[in-house]
Amino acid sequence: MNTGNDPDAETVVETAAEAAETVVFSRLDRSNIEDVDITVSFEDGRLEVDVYLDAPDGQADPETVVDDAALAARGAVDELFSS
Secondary structure (H helix, E strand, C coil): CCCCCCCCHHHHHHHHHHHHHHHHHHHCCHHHCCEEEEEEEEECCEEEEEEEEECCCCCCCHHHHHHHHHHHHHHHHHHHHHC
């Protein structure tokens, strides 16, 4: 439901992507990341976040980082809508 004060789709996507990226790069050194892809879409009020990470020599478990990044993205969007 759009109340007229809700953020536009572009803002939602940018917010989610930035939150996910922040988690990834706060947990792993860029030099340990071979590939990262963060894809976010927001259509018809539905947020989809996909995070792919290839970091074989990272200090953190890549699967955990991916999960945490997606959760952070969703949390950031929830906060965006609640403010």
